Amino acid sequence: MELFDDEPENTETASNAHEFTVSEISGAVKRSIEDQFGRVRVRGEVGRVSRPASGHLYFDLKDDRSVLNAVTWKGQAARLITRPEEGLEVIATGKLTTFPGQSKYQMIVDQIEPAGAGALMMMLEKRKKALAAEGLFDESRKRPLPYLPEVIAVVTSPSGAVIRDILHRLRDRFPSRVLLWPVAVQGQDCAPQVTAAIRGLNALEKGGPIPRPDLIIVARGGGSLEDLWGFNEESVVRAAAESQIPLISAVGHETDTTLIDYASDRRAPTPTAAAEIAVPVRADLALRLGEMHSRMGRAARARIEHPGQRLRDLSRALGRPQSLTDPARQRFDLFAGRLEPALRQFTRTRRERLNALGLPVALLRSFTRSGTQRLAALTQKLAPATKRGLTLRQERIQRLGQSLTNSRARLLGEASRGLTRNRDTFEKLTTRLDAAMTRSLQPRRERLDRLDRLRQTLGYRETLKRGFAVVHGPKGLLTSVETARQTPAFEIEFHDGRLPAQPASPPEPAPAKPRKKKSDGQQSLF
Template sequence: MNRNSPFDDDSSDRLVATSEAGDNSAPLSISEISAALKRTVEDRFGYVRLRGELSGVKRAASGHVYLALKDEKAVLDGVMWKGTAGRLAFRPEDGLEVVATGKLTTYPGRSKYQIVIERMEIAGEGALLALLEKTKARLEAEGLFAPERKRALPFAPRTIGVVTSPTGAVIRDILHRLEDRFPTHVIVWPVLVQGEGAAKQVADAVRGFGALEPDGSVPRPDLLIVARGGGSIEDLWSFNEEMVVRAVAESPIPVISAVGHETDTTLCDYAADKRAPTPTAAAEMAVPVLRDLVATLDDLGLRQRKVVMRPVELGRERLAARADRLPPIEQLLQPYAQRLDDLGERLRRGLVDRAAKGRERLADLRLSPAILRGNLRDARQRLASARLTPPLVQRPLADGRQRLAALERLRLQLDPKAPLKRGYALVSAEGHPVIASRDVAAAQSRLTLEFADGSVQVAPGDAPPPAPATPRPKKRSRPAADDSQGKLL
């Protein structure tokens, strides 16, 4: 029997494996064959790009992502380590078609081969839009895009925060438009608007503005504008990231989303309180036009003045209408003039009649000596009946003396010179009968101090002493009146 071939059919009936002379195919361990297979696969497929649909995507607690790539006929497991997963520009989900770049390797623990993914991209714009719609549906189900979450924008914000690139044309357009319409204080938070890390910077900026204190050194804005210029769906993808959408939806400050042009729509637009088709339009939404406000105020002021004057004008119109309905003044005075003429005529006739009657009575009175003597006798009798006793005359005199004494006491109380007897002095000067102020006294060159027993001349302050008063010439005494005429009393 030929035993030179190790694959001879007769070797199958052996019970114990043996090695023969010249045999160079020693049995390998499982670890050895697995390591050899691993080297072979990694050497042959060290760099591959695969296109397939994601399935079974899960993120471990360590941060690594495990998934499977599949098509209609095959499935390939894949792993993405924590560092690579953190740099992804999108969130991998089941059903998403991607292009994965990496190397094939084996996993001896399960006798499986897999791809270690070093880079993952969405396979075309269609797949990107599918991911966008899927993310939109999930966030919309959470209520992040609900209309009742939308807040009204402040009418005239004092401070506006802008989250955008500090070097692009967007910020210049916004500042220029704000300056034209309504000059406002603007705070710019510079961020990347595309590429790796852009989504995190935008989200951190929105949350950073919301964390500012209203009365802090950097004032918290009353309104936020998240802006970026136009671009492809890949350029605008940072504003479709979930972290940006949640930051905008949770912002305590009203947000205007102005990402891209009018035809561009991102998830940030749905989460914001207001969407602007362009950054310039966002500036127009943020503030009113100052000139329009001034014109509106002027118009309101004019309307207010018209409203105030309208009752006055209506009153004037009503007064004029009533005045037109009044009869002429001559017509109103005619009855009174006629009555006055009638009364004047009656007065004239009355005076004539009274004078005639007086003449008649005077003619009837005959002044004879007997009538005069009778009148004199009656007067003497009335005088005799009136007895003038002393008490009747003294009582009015006593009442008059009492009233005179009361007036004298009142005069003494009101006399300005009465306090002089108690040690006071009355200060006067020429043109000032009584001086009660120090300033007035200091302005005089000479003062007169009047005491109860006389007066002295003094000079205030450092003024020279007053000159002695020139004695007044004595008045000539008039000659005594002739007493030859008798006194009445």
């Protein structure tokens, strides 16, 4: 009977308990966990990381004993400064919740930060090796910088001292046109904005409303590893490596190193040094231009003088036409002077020989007559031959003289044409050089005038004309009433001059009123 009595009691007890549905239990557990752990920070090592096509991030946070599932939704994942990577120790911030579909709890993460500098350095080295393996840091892909860029784009913060240092150094060395692309240089917006700036500058077309730069400078001042972390992001490094415009990285001070330094075409230790690398010194360039102008003038003169000297050397080698005929004329005069005495001696010798033979006079006369006739005939025969020889020699001498005159005229003509061509070329080059100098100096002169007008407009003297004044003391400007009271004498500067002044003496204190004596009667109740 006791057994039968116990069974109904157990059945009645079980029937009085509330029956929960699976969804009610899951909801109660969810509310309990979310109420107890509304906002938590969890430190752990990132385990499995999953990035599906939906854009959400799924990963594990683990230590040596437990594993916590974590998820970051698509909208929050795009704003993460640090992306979870397997093996990285991080501090995740978010809230705990449950996933009823699998009866498990998980953490919704909306912020991730590395757990110390050691974790950052480890992640930096891992990323550096991965990008280097793709060839993004190879020296062979780096482009040379332009010698004299016309437009320089600076990607930096518009309110920092970096842009002022760069503009000041460019103004001192070689004033150039600067195109500023303002970006955030730290924080979660740094990497997306710098990436967009580099790719946007490369997308500009030549001849468009915004000039396409010849050089890009990405600059930022010094800071901690966390402050400079935006320039270590993979998107920034890839944008710098893909840039078709030469890029100078000037992030941080000389000891600071970021991944964009390896992907850029040139690294500058400071932003000021980047400006020095970008443009040459204007005075040195003017000096070099003057030296090149002098060299061009000397080369042009040598080009003109060399053919003339060559012609004079050839003329000396040819000799004078008269020098060719003088020896022949001298020999002719010598033989002509010796011919008459020789004939007389020949006649005298023959006559003496005839006289020695003792022949009759008639025979001698006939012999002499015949000899004279023979001599006359011989002379008549010899004269044409002598004249012909002299004529041939004279004609030959004339031909040689004419050939020499033609050669000299031809050489002079060629030299004159060469000089004319060189003179025309020199004049064209001189005209082009003058035009190039005018085109180069005109925009710089206009920019200098605009900057001078801006200086005059923003100067403090223009402010004085609007009714303000500046107080000068012996040791500098006076900016407070207390300092002016302690200064024995000072000057007040207006827009049209200065006026000496002295501080007003403090008013004398009023004499104290005498107290009324109380009467000896009844005292005052007060």
